[in-house]
Amino acid sequence: QVQLVESGGGxxxxxxxxxxxxxxxxxTLNTYNIGWFRQAPEKAREEAREGVSCVNSDGSTYYADxxxxxxxxxxxxxxNMVYLKMNTVKPEDPAVxxxxxxxxxxxxxxxxHAIGFASWGQGTQVTVSS
Numbered sequence: 001q002v003q004l005v006e007s008g009g010g011x012x013x014x015x016x017x018x019x020x021x022x023x024x025x026x027x028t029l030n031t032y033n034i035g036w037f038r039q040a041p042e043k044a045r046e047e048a049r050e051g052v053s054c055v056n057s058d059g060s061t062y063y064a065d066x067x068x069x070x071x072x073x074x075x076x077x078x079x080n081m082v083y084l085k086m087n088t089v090k091p092e093d094p095a096v097x098x099x100x101x102x103x104x105x106x107x108x109x110x111x112x113h114a115i116g117f118a119s120w121g122q123g124t125q126v127t128v129s130s
Contacts, residue, residue: 002024002119003025004023004024004099004100004101004120004121005022005025005121006022006099006122006124007021009097009125010125010127011128012127013129014089014128016089017085017088019086020083020086021083022082024080028080029077029082032057032102033056033057033103033116034082034100034101035053035054035055035100035110035117036053036082036084036097036098036099037050038050038052038098039096040094040095040096049117050111051109051111051114052064052071052084053067053071053084054110055074055075060106061106062106064110066111066112070086070087071084071087072084082099084097084099093126093128094126094127096123097123097124097125098122099121100119100120102117
């Protein structure tokens with residue numbers, strides 16, 4: 001099991017921005033497809049998992065249609081980190097955000113029916129205040 005560690009969540013004001021970070025002591029992240037998915041607390045079932053964004057090992061990036069223009073995924077290979085920047089945070093954004101290794105190409109790992117997540121961390125909670 002690959003260990004992934006998310007951080008950067010917390011309380012953010014409606015309309016504000018946040019940056020989530022993903023680290024791993026086990027793997028070199030840029031050699032994997034890495035995705036971010038979110039799961040609202042009241043939706044604990046797997047099918048409630050929404051793929052937010054994903055970066056393939058070749059650097060190509062994918063975003064959920066509902067979040068395009070508001071989120072950006074990036075890597076810092078020197079630090080072995082993957083980041084998710086979210087702007088203009090909305091009331092529908094509160095969730096636990098997880099980063100994960102993705103066994104399929106990222107095109108399948110974004111949107112409301114995202115699949116392919118293999119290992120993921122405990123997640124980081126994002127809460128939005130009005």
